[in-house]
Amino acid sequence: MKLITPHGGTLVNREVHGSEHARLIEASVAMPRLELNARAISDLEMIATGAYSPLEGFMGEADYHTVVSSMRLANGVAWSIPVTLPVSSEQADRLRAGADVALYQSEQLLGVLHLTEKFTYHKQAEAQLVYGTIEAAHPGVRVLYEQGDWLLGGRISLLNRPGNISFVQYRRDPAQTRALFRERGWRRVVAFQTRNPVHRAHEYIQKCALEIADGLLLHPIVGETKSDDVPAAVRIRSYEAILNHYYPPTRTVLSVLPAAMRYAGPREAIFHALIRKNYGCSHFIVGRDHAGVGNYYGTYDAHHIFDEFEPAELGITPLFFDHTFYCRVCGGMASTKTCPHETNEHVTLSGTRVRELLGAGELPPIEFSRPEVARVLIEAYRDSKLEPAIV
Numbered sequence: 001m002k003l004i005t006p007h008g009g010t011l012v013n014r015e016v017h018g019s020e021h022a023r024l025i026e027a028s029v030a031m032p033r034l035e036l037n038a039r040a041i042s043d044l045e046m047i048a049t050g051a052y053s054p055l056e057g058f059m060g061e062a063d064y065h066t067v068v069s070s071m072r073l074a075n076g077v078a079w080s081i082p083v084t085l086p087v088s089s090e091q092a093d094r095l096r097a098g099a100d101v102a103l104y105q106s107e108q109l110l111g112v113l114h115l116t117e118k119f120t121y122h123k124q125a126e127a128q129l130v131y132g133t134i135e136a137a138h139p140g141v142r143v144l145y146e147q148g149d150w151l152l153g154g155r156i157s158l159l160n161r162p163g164n165i166s167f168v169q170y171r172r173d174p175a176q177t178r179a180l181f182r183e184r185g186w187r188r189v190v191a192f193q194t195r196n197p198v199h200r201a202h203e204y205i206q207k208c209a210l211e212i213a214d215g216l217l218l219h220p221i222v223g224e225t226k227s228d229d230v231p232a233a234v235r236i237r238s239y240e241a242i243l244n245h246y247y248p249p250t251r252t253v254l255s256v257l258p259a260a261m262r263y264a265g266p267r268e269a270i271f272h273a274l275i276r277k278n279y280g281c282s283h284f285i286v287g288r289d290h291a292g293v294g295n296y297y298g299t300y301d302a303h304h305i306f307d308e309f310e311p312a313e314l315g316i317t318p319l320f321f322d323h324t325f326y327c328r329v330c331g332g333m334a335s336t337k338t339c340p341h342e343t344n345e346h347v348t349l350s351g352t353r354v355r356e357l358l359g360a361g362e363l364p365p366i367e368f369s370r371p372e373v374a375r376v377l378i379e380a381y382r383d384s385k386l387e388p389a390i391v
């Protein structure tokens with residue numbers, strides 16, 4: 001049973017052990033220090049574990065430009081999102097290309113950047129091309145505008161995993177999910193990316209996909225998200241609830257992805273697909289407005305962007321899904337593709353209505369949400385862990 005090949009051909013591993021580990025720790029004392037923010041810490045780990053294969057470090061200028069302008073690395077390999085390490089000009093001034101830089105999470109040494117180049121870049125151009133807007137109101141663009149004016153490029157070596165790790169039991173590196181899939185005899189594995197609780201519509205999509213695959217990887221993002229997204233801890237409880245009651249454990253794996261959301265919509269859909277390929281998934285579910293935010297992207301832009309690549313360039317197969325719902329006439333879950341009936345036969349609830357119900361401690365209709373999931377969300381409201389604005 002052969003799993004899909006990692007993107008670029010080889011699963012990158014930039015975590016060092018043994019004598020090289022000891023040597024770099026000793027040498028780090030004399031290196032200039034750089035403290036990383038949450039996004040950079042997450043990217044460092046994603047690079048080191050091979051989740052971003054074939055990247056071996058933060059992008060240099062050539063890769064940065066081709067990725068931003070044409071969604072390819074300088075060597076032509078498909079890649080849609082710049083993975084960069086921004087610093088201020090003051091910080092850049094004291095760093096020298098060719099020298100190593102010690103990377104820190106507060107007082108904890110995480111790794112070393114083997115700095116090969118530092119360069120300036122055009123933030124508005126990146127915003128327009130990657131996010132499709134130059135508006136600072138867009139959360140991804142805002143981060144871009146607030147970050148430093150210089151980018152550091154070079155391979156990295158990871159010495160220590162980041163601290164304050166949550167959901168330890170659900171954390172698996174790409175090598176670990178691949179080993180697990182092999183152990184289960186899976187070859188066709190479909191990944192579902194999410195940053196929301198799973199309601200019936202998503203359950204339906206996942207199960208449609210599972211019908212044509214050997215296994216499902218439910219792969220929620222637990223890296224940095226917008227402050228008004230449902231907190232990861234609540235989401236994990238809601239996933240546990242639905243998996244325990246409605247999914248076959250022999251066909252399903254819940255694992256968390258420590259990546260930070262960019263909210264880059266279509267481009268992030270490609271990025272998310274390539275990441276899942278590295279985790280060993282052959283198929284990737286792309287729903288409506290994948291990784292979108294506000295009204296910045298068209299509902300199906302994240303589907304259309306896949307047409308800008310030859311299937312072999314991506315390797316992983318996207319599975320596109322439309323709007324899904326329970327239809328009273330069909331007597332089951334359906335979509336705008338499969339149901340011919342009037343919309344008044346569909347059980348659909350606005351986000352506002354769902355929030356009202358949950359906030360009042362009431363279960364939404366069973367055709368919309370599994371009661372086990374709704375109870376987790378109601379409880380989260382009650383514990384005031386959630387503002388009523390955000391389920």
Ligand SMILES: [Zn+2]
Pocket residue numbers: 327328329330331334339340341345
């Ligand atoms: Zn119908």
